Amino acid sequence: MMTAIETKARAARAAANRLASVDTATKNQVLRDLAAALATRRDEVFAANRADMDAARAAGLPGPKLRRLEITPQGLDQMIAGLRQVADLPDPVGAVVKEYTTPSGLAVRKVRVPLGVIAMIYEARPNVTIDAFALCFKAGNACFLKGGREAAHSNALLADAARAVLHDHHLPEAAVEVITSSDRDEMRHLLTLSEYIDLVIPRGGTELIRFVHEHARMPMVQHFHGVCHVYVDEFADRDKALAICVTGKTSAPATCNATECVLVHQACAADLIPELVQRYTTAGVEVRGDDAVRKLAPEAHAAADDDWGHEFLDMIVALKVVPDADAAIAHIQRYGSNHTDAIISENPDRQARFIAGVGSSCVLTNASTRFNDGFQLGLGAEIGISTSKIHAYGPMGLEELTTQRYVVTGSGQTR
Amino acid sequence: MMTAIETKARAARAAANRLASVDTATKNQVLRDLAAALATRRDEVFAANRADMDAARAAGLPGPKLRRLEITPQGLDQMIAGLRQVADLPDPVGAVVKEYTTPSGLAVRKVRVPLGVIAMIYEARPNVTIDAFALCFKAGNACFLKGGREAAHSNALLADAARAVLHDHHLPEAAVEVITSSDRDEMRHLLTLSEYIDLVIPRGGTELIRFVHEHARMPMVQHFHGVCHVYVDEFADRDKALAICVTGKTSAPATCNATECVLVHQACAADLIPELVQRYTTAGVEVRGDDAVRKLAPEAHAAADDDWGHEFLDMIVALKVVPDADAAIAHIQRYGSNHTDAIISENPDRQARFIAGVGSSCVLTNASTRFNDGFQLGLGAEIGISTSKIHAYGPMGLEELTTQRYVVTGSGQTR
Numbered sequence: 001m002m003t004a005i006e007t008k009a010r011a012a013r014a015a016a017n018r019l020a021s022v023d024t025a026t027k028n029q030v031l032r033d034l035a036a037a038l039a040t041r042r043d044e045v046f047a048a049n050r051a052d053m054d055a056a057r058a059a060g061l062p063g064p065k066l067r068r069l070e071i072t073p074q075g076l077d078q079m080i081a082g083l084r085q086v087a088d089l090p091d092p093v094g095a096v097v098k099e100y101t102t103p104s105g106l107a108v109r110k111v112r113v114p115l116g117v118i119a120m121i122y123e124a125r126p127n128v129t130i131d132a133f134a135l136c137f138k139a140g141n142a143c144f145l146k147g148g149r150e151a152a153h154s155n156a157l158l159a160d161a162a163r164a165v166l167h168d169h170h171l172p173e174a175a176v177e178v179i180t181s182s183d184r185d186e187m188r189h190l191l192t193l194s195e196y197i198d199l200v201i202p203r204g205g206t207e208l209i210r211f212v213h214e215h216a217r218m219p220m221v222q223h224f225h226g227v228c229h230v231y232v233d234e235f236a237d238r239d240k241a242l243a244i245c246v247t248g249k250t251s252a253p254a255t256c257n258a259t260e261c262v263l264v265h266q267a268c269a270a271d272l273i274p275e276l277v278q279r280y281t282t283a284g285v286e287v288r289g290d291d292a293v294r295k296l297a298p299e300a301h302a303a304a305d306d307d308w309g310h311e312f313l314d315m316i317v318a319l320k321v322v323p324d325a326d327a328a329i330a331h332i333q334r335y336g337s338n339h340t341d342a343i344i345s346e347n348p349d350r351q352a353r354f355i356a357g358v359g360s361s362c363v364l365t366n367a368s369t370r371f372n373d374g375f376q377l378g379l380g381a382e383i384g385i386s387t388s389k390i391h392a393y394g395p396m397g398l399e400e401l402t403t404q405r406y407v408v409t410g411s412g413q414t415r
Numbered sequence: 416m417m418t419a420i421e422t423k424a425r426a427a428r429a430a431a432n433r434l435a436s437v438d439t440a441t442k443n444q445v446l447r448d449l450a451a452a453l454a455t456r457r458d459e460v461f462a463a464n465r466a467d468m469d470a471a472r473a474a475g476l477p478g479p480k481l482r483r484l485e486i487t488p489q490g491l492d493q494m495i496a497g498l499r500q501v502a503d504l505p506d507p508v509g510a511v512v513k514e515y516t517t518p519s520g521l522a523v524r525k526v527r528v529p530l531g532v533i534a535m536i537y538e539a540r541p542n543v544t545i546d547a548f549a550l551c552f553k554a555g556n557a558c559f560l561k562g563g564r565e566a567a568h569s570n571a572l573l574a575d576a577a578r579a580v581l582h583d584h585h586l587p588e589a590a591v592e593v594i595t596s597s598d599r600d601e602m603r604h605l606l607t608l609s610e611y612i613d614l615v616i617p618r619g620g621t622e623l624i625r626f627v628h629e630h631a632r633m634p635m636v637q638h639f640h641g642v643c644h645v646y647v648d649e650f651a652d653r654d655k656a657l658a659i660c661v662t663g664k665t666s667a668p669a670t671c672n673a674t675e676c677v678l679v680h681q682a683c684a685a686d687l688i689p690e691l692v693q694r695y696t697t698a699g700v701e702v703r704g705d706d707a708v709r710k711l712a713p714e715a716h717a718a719a720d721d722d723w724g725h726e727f728l729d730m731i732v733a734l735k736v737v738p739d740a741d742a743a744i745a746h747i748q749r750y751g752s753n754h755t756d757a758i759i760s761e762n763p764d765r766q767a768r769f770i771a772g773v774g775s776s777c778v779l780t781n782a783s784t785r786f787n788d789g790f791q792l793g794l795g796a797e798i799g800i801s802t803s804k805i806h807a808y809g810p811m812g813l814e815e816l817t818t819q820r821y822v823v824t825g826s827g828q829t830r
Contacts, residue, residue, distance in 0.1 A: 020771075020774075021771055100793060102791065102792065102793050104786070104791065106779075106782055106786060106791075106792075108792055108793065113774070115804055115805070116804065194628075198804055198805070199804075199805055213609075213632065217628065217629075219634065219635070219803065219804075219805040219806075220634070221805070237827065239827070240826075240827035243827065243829045244827065244828075244829055247829040247830065248829070251829075251830055351824075355822055356435075356436055359435075359528070359820075360820070361820050361821065362820065362821040362822075362823060363820070363821070363822055363823070364521075364823040364824075364825060365823070365824050365825060366824070366825040366826055366827055366828075367521055367823055367824075367825025367826075367827070367828040367829075368825075368828060368829045368830055370829075370830045371519070371521060371823060371825070371828065371830065372821065372823075376517065376519065376521075376830070377517065377521075377523055377821060377823070378515060378517050378523065388634065389530055389531065389613055389614075389634075389818040390530070390613070390614055390634040390636070390805065390806045390818070391634075391805045391806040393818045393819060393820050394819075394820055394821050395821075403804040403805065403808045404808060404809075405774075405775070405776050405777065405778070405808050405809055406776065406777040406778070406787070406792060406809050406810075407770055407777075407778055408777060408778070408779040408780070408782060408786060408787075408792070409766075409779075409780050409781070409782075410779060410780060410781040410782025410783075410786070411655075411781055411782075412652065412654070412655035412658065412659065412781055412782070413659075413781070413782040413783060413786065414658050414659055414662040414663070414666075414782075414783045414785075415662065415666055415783055415785045415786065415791070
């Protein structure tokens with residue numbers, strides 16, 4: 001007998017076969033209709049979210065998690081705007097990536113096609129539910145969304161809204177399935193269904209990634225943590241360095257592209273660090289520094305060993321003095337997470353050395369780590385930032401939710 | 416304590432870090448020097464291969480497997496030519512895939528970088544050892560090659576030749592590691608080393624793929640079997656159909672892109688099938704047909720249930736009459752392997768319907784399934800044909816052995 005989740009996965013596979021050939025105009029209308037439905041059903045959305053928030057508060061969920069769980073009026077406006085933005089993006093399905101004729105006279109096209117069924121496992125952030133559905137659907141994929149049990153009411157309501165719109169368009173409701181249970185056995189079972197699910201995207205912390213890594217029998221593209229570094233070189237522009245280091249933490253401390261650790265070349269440490277620490281402190285950021293930092297700025301806290309390579313996701317930053325660029329690169333190779341790293345330097349050789357030495361999905365010179373983001377890098381939207389090297393590395397937008405195959409037109413060629 | 420294989424994997428990781436920045440000219444020279452070395456060491460290669468062949472014959476290895484294991488003089492010439500061809504191909508590393516400036520003034524480049532360490536697990540085909548090393552190395556990757564215990568002497572000699580050339584160029588010999596043991600425990604252990612190995616490519620039959628699928632803890636791109644179909648539509652050109660169906664099997668029956676099953680529209684069955692079966696029989700191909708086929712061509716054998724979806728890799732073909740194009744598509748969806756499928760038809764609507772209905776990595780109209788091949792499709796060379804949708808789908812050449820990351824140049828941008 002098929003389990004309930006297997007039945008759902010099978011329905012998702014059938015839905016994916018149907019979605020692969022839905023025309024762009026219909027897909028865009030579904031996204032716009034869902035935007036309109038959410039605008040109409042605002043009170044329902046807030047009521048469902050309130051039920052989640054009340055339960056989370058009662059369970060003593062910490063502040064940053066509560067803030068991610070909450071759907072504010074502005075947050076709902078952003079979800080609605082996001083749906084319309086994805087509707088406005090070009091459809092990746094059917095796009096011809098390459099086109100050429102071989103010496104044998106074959107007309108070859110390399111064409112984007114949907115992946116099929118995508119399972120996404122993430123935290124209690126209801127906005128991700130709508131973003132992920134919008135991107136998966138526009139790229140012709142069905143999706144299984146498993147988004148943190150604390151968000152169960154919110155996610156169920158949002159998925160219900162999406163399924164109602166699909167139904168109105170005579171499209172299979174199984175195109176989106178929200179799983180609200182957090183039963184580990186059920187998750188393990190889901191992760192074995194490689195016959196129906198083409199890709200799993202875990203997006204979250206160490207424990208979640210490890211669990212999926214351990215149990216998934218289908219390909220995985222992980223969105224792991226961002227331990228993002230800024231290296232301030234001896235040839236840095238002081239003002240740029242200060243602005244980039246401070247705002248890289250303060251503008252959105254709980255995001256994966258926030259700056260978690262700043263490495264300062266010893267040649268500019270004395271000039272830079274006292275002011276940097278002061279600015280951080282004024283902005284409410286706790287600085288955890290090594291001995292060299294604390295000599296220059298005694299108000300900094302002492303960094304513990306596990307502050308290096310730590311994703312704080314909070315108003316905390318680690319700060320260290322390094323003897324040279326190579327030491328900065330070595331530190332990042334050891335403690336970084338292949339997410340995002342930046343160098344502040346006006347010296348092209350140093351920039352090149354840093355770029356060559358640091359293998360992250362996004363390496364920046366003289367810009368904030370916060371720019372490793374699908375919107376900021378021009379992808380239009382993103383489902384998250386991949387720290388896997390296979391299939392997609394960095395922000396995953398619509399194109400990264402497709403694959404490419406060969407469509408070949410001959411005139412009787414044999415070999 | 417580190418196991419021997421872990422030590423090797425760690426060395427491969429270090430070698431990969433070094434290979435990532437080796438310039439194109441040096442890489443090409445290594446490949447040309449290896450070609451020259453193999454030309455000089457012909458007798459050694461044949462002697463090593465003879466040791467494998469003798470043992471394989473004594474062990475009773477079947478004919479097709481013996482033919483794959485043997486290094487003939489022509490086979491060695493092809494390996495040598497292959498090395499020179501890969502040297503002549505453009506270097507994918509550092510290629511800029513996209514380049515643009517964002518509204519925020521960031522100069523964004525999406526750049527190809529090596530994957531790192533690639534493990535490849537394949538059958539006793541020594542030519543694959545050289546091809547795989549050439550492609551992995553040119554794309555800046557270190558490789559772990561595990562190629563069928565029957566080929567142990569041949570592979571050890573070939574790897575030794577490669578390592579000697581690497582040594583001469585002051586490059587790490589750990590850039591290529593050949594594993595000759597077929598110990599399952601050792602394989603299982605290798606497949607857990609996700610810290611050192613970025614990608615595993617299993618290329619082979621059901622049992623091998625299942626084993627790797629079960630045990631691999633790193634990403635996998637599988638090169639699974641090719642159950643390639645040709646559908647002869649009612650609007651087919653008769654001569655094209657006959658030529659494509661017959662040569663698609665006879666030109667290289669043991670390859671993954673050989674035609675294994677022909678589906679014929681009932682409207683042209685009476686006209687086509689008697690001659691098709693006669694041509695197959697004349698060429699030495701055993702035809703296994705359904706009842707409708709055997710009514711038209713009594714010399715055909717009766718197909719058993721498991722002949723549908725079977726990869727014969729031999730001079731055998733399955734043949735079936737279908738009521739219409741949809742039935743052909745449904746047959747392929749059920750029995751195909753997402754490898755290669757072709758339609759023979761002069762009718763554009765039928766072609767489009769077939770292309771939309773069949774999801775394989777390569778879909779052809781009016782051309783042989785044998786064209787799904789890196790050389791034939793213009794990739795220059797291939798490490799195999801992926802039947803995974805993630806990362807690469809279809810022939811994998813140099814580009815598919817890299818990933819892409821973002822290199823961003825700012826002028827002090829914050830957000």
